[in-house]
Amino acid sequence: MKARVTVMLKTGVLDVQGEAVRRALGTLGFEGVEAVRQGKVIELDLTATDRAKAEDEVKAMCEKLLANTVIEKYSVELI
Structure with a gap:
C-alpha cells in the first residue's frame, strides 16, 4: 500500500519560498499569479494491509517527523 502525505504551511x-516563486514567475512574464504557497509531497511504500491502521500509522509519522505541526498542516491519502 502507498500513502501520499501533503504538507503545507x-x-x-x-x-x-512561495513569495520568491511568485516574484520569479512575474519576472518571467507570468503576471496573472497573485499568490503562491509552496509545500512538499511525501510518498511512502507501506507493508500494512489494514487501511485504517496504515492511516493511523502515517498520521503518527506526520505528528512526530514529517510535519512541523506548529506551522504546517498535512493531509494523508492512501493510494
Missing part, C-alpha cells in the same frame, strides 16, 4: 504563516 498553515494559513497566516508567511511563505517566503
Whole structure:
C-alpha cells in the first residue's frame, strides 16, 4: 500500500519560498499569479494491509517527523 502525505504551511504563516516563486514567475512574464504557497509531497511504500491502521500509522509519522505541526498542516491519502 502507498500513502501520499501533503504538507503545507498553515494559513497566516508567511511563505517566503512561495513569495520568491511568485516574484520569479512575474519576472518571467507570468503576471496573472497573485499568490503562491509552496509545500512538499511525501510518498511512502507501506507493508500494512489494514487501511485504517496504515492511516493511523502515517498520521503518527506526520505528528512526530514529517510535519512541523506548529506551522504546517498535512493531509494523508492512501493510494
